[in-house]
Amino acid sequence: MTEEDEAEGRPKAVTVIGRLWMVLAVFGLCKALVNLAVWKVLEPDAPSLFGDVAAQAPGLPFLRPLLAHLTALMTAQALWWTFVGIAAFGLLRLRPWARVAIQGVCWAMLVYVCATGFGVFWGTISRTLPVRGAGAVAFGTSYRTLALIGGFIAYAAVSAGLIWMIVLLRTPRVRAAYRAGHGDLGPVG
Numbered sequence: 246m247t248e249e250d251e252a253e254g255r256p257k258a259v260t261v262i263g264r265l266w267m268v269l270a271v272f273g274l275c276k277a278l279v280n281l282a283v284w285k286v287l288e289p290d291a292p293s294l295f296g297d298v299a300a301q302a303p304g305l306p307f308l309r310p311l312l313a314h315l316t317a318l319m320t321a322q323a324l325w326w327t328f329v330g331i332a333a334f335g336l337l338r339l340r341p342w343a344r345v346a347i348q349g350v351c352w353a354m355l356v357y358v359c360a361t362g363f364g365v366f367w368g369t370i371s372r373t374l375p376v377r378g379a380g381a382v383a384f385g386t387s388y389r390t391l392a393l394i395g396g397f398i399a400y401a402a403v404s405a406g407l408i409w410m411i412v413l414l415r416t417p418r419v420r421a422a423y424r425a426g427h428g429d430l431g432p433v434g
Contacts, residue, residue, distance in 0.1 A: 255339055256422055258413040263337035266347060270330030277323040284315055341423045348414050355407045358400060 291312070311318070329350055335343030413419065 254422065254425075255337070256419050258416070259336060259339070259344075259419055259422065262347065262410050262413065263333050266329055266333035266336070266350065270326050270333055273326035274323060274330060277319055277326055281316070281319040281323060284319060288316070339423055344414055344419070344423050348411055351407045351411045351414075355404060358403050358407070 328346075332343050332346035332350060336347050
């Protein structure tokens with residue numbers, strides 16, 4: 246497929262978004278499968294390796310149920326990334342369901358970044374950071390301040406990217422490409 250044919254059938258935004266999600270899905274699936282394989286090897290020895298971690302960390306009440314259901318959690322992650330990969334492939338093939346599915350993936354990841362990533366980090370980790378840094382600069386007098394600024398910048402960048410993808414997938418040109426019936430564009434790449 247030439248670039249002209251792609252420009253007629255599939256908008257450039259769809260190509261970029263589809264390829265990005267395809268790469269993320271492959272990396273996420275590989276990570277989940279490797280984690281699952283390592284966990285299945287280590288699971289029989291987990292009590293001796295970790296000791297009674299839940300008793301040593303009373304501030305983390307979610308730790309015991311998390312360790313008890315870690316196999317199910319990693320399997321769910323692998324299934325999630327499989328779905329994302331299939332949806333990204335469908336997006337590149339201009340399947341109407343895939344545009345909606347990738348928008349849903351973007352929304353789900355946005356909620357995940359907001360609620361889980363940022364909330365869990367500051368709810369559990371920030372209490373363990375030291376209050377004052379050695380040789381603190383005038384800009385930030387503690388590791389917490391610098392970590393908060395860095396976390397906020399990363400959060401804002403990821404959130405802006407996800408929101409931008411949602412906006413691009415809802416533009417009239419992208420919608421028209423999916424309505425035009427260009428469902429069989431040939432090669433995805």
